[in-house]
Amino acid sequence: MGSKSYSHHNQMRYHFLMDLFGSGLDRRQFRDRFGVPVELGLAMELSYFTVNGALDFSDSAVIRLTTRGKYLFVVMMREFFIGINEFRDQARQSLTPEDGTEGRSCAVGKGLESIALMPRRMAS
Numbered sequence: 013m014g015s016k017s018y019s020h021h022n023q024m025r026y027h028f029l030m031d032l033f034g035s036g037l038d039r040r041q042f043r044d045r046f047g048v049p050v051e052l053g054l055a056m057e058l059s060y061f062t063v064n065g066a067l068d069f070s071d072s073a074v075i076r077l078t079t080r081g082k083y084l085f086v087v088m089m090r091e092f093f094i095g096i097n098e099f100r101d102q103a104r105q106s107l108t109p110e111d112g113t114e115g116r117s118c119a120v121g122k123g124l125e126s127i128a129l130m131p132r133r134m135a136s
């Protein structure tokens with residue numbers, strides 16, 4: 013079975029996104045886990061989300077997504093899963109007849125590329 017190691021920075025990114033997707037990113041837990049405050053460890057990522065109005069800092073202990081942030085997160089996840097499906101299709105193409113599944117492709121998501129996700133006007 014294959015495996016992949018992720019850098020410390022990519023692990024921070026992963027937990028940042030997963031925590032935001034859940035109930036919010038607890039700043040203390042992030043610092044305890046990675047040895048650095050989120051503001052230093054992920055300064056660029058935090059800046060991007062902040063400039064785009066995606067984060068709610070009203071609770072000093074926990075960073076949460078705003079309504080706009082939830083929308084942006086869904087768009088990001090959509091792109092992530094499109095990439096996963098493309099990777100899966102590429103892997104299937106490399107299968108041989110001995111594998112019993114030569115050339116099968118994933119029909120999930122086919123035809124969806126023409127659907128445009130347009131943001132609705134959101135409350136500030």
